[in-house]
Amino acid sequence: MLGTDFRTGSPSWIDLGSPDTDAAAAFYSAVFGWEYLSAGPEAGGYGFFRKGTEVVAALGPLTEEGANSAWTVYFTTPDADGAAQTAEKAGAQVRVAPMDVMEAGRMAALTDPAGAQFALWQPGTTKGLDRTSEENTLVWVELHTPDPEAALGFYQSLFGWRWASMEAPGMTYRVISTAEGDQEDASFGGAAEIQSEGMAPSWIPYFDVADADRTAELVQGRGGSVLMPPSDVPDVGRLAWFADPYGAPFAVLKPAPMPG
16 A cells, blocks of 8 residues: 555655646646645745645656646655666666755656656655545556566556556456565555557556546536546446646546445
């Protein structure tokens, strides 16, 4: 389960790059009840989404030329420079070289060999998000890629990830875990072969919600779109895929009740 005991390879941060941060903040506040707080004038328009007083995501302007609005998943590493070098040797593109984010930590932005974008986070004073795996917070991350086994081999070289394959309707799904801890307890995400024609390789964040159908109504009412309508997945829960008004895809999950 995705938690806040961040280990090497854990998803520890997510942020949204948007062409209109004010409008994006209003959209996600309406959908998830978040409050947006600017990080200050020195942060270049970057700020934090909070649930109560705790940070659950972040938002900033698009800074790369030609970039599309999208969520970025950051994975913890003890050495951002070393991980970036390893990734580049394995065929990845380093789009933003490792750099310090004041005292908070050190980050780098990359594109994996198949084309999915992600980021590295070497923690300083900020270990990661304050809350995950509860209502209106990040609960799962999912990689969609042409060759999941090859992609996971790449990430394993960076983070030591483990994975277990399971058969799902029309596809093989791979549940990913960090290198440390019980494999099931350390799971945080999955990987699947791209199913939709024209879909680019990408990491998709899932947010826990109380009601996926109600969330779909809120998304549409605020100018977003439904990419996949709410549907039930046995033993997983009710999930849906959306795009915000600027095209950034994200997903939601109403988890199935725990057995017992």
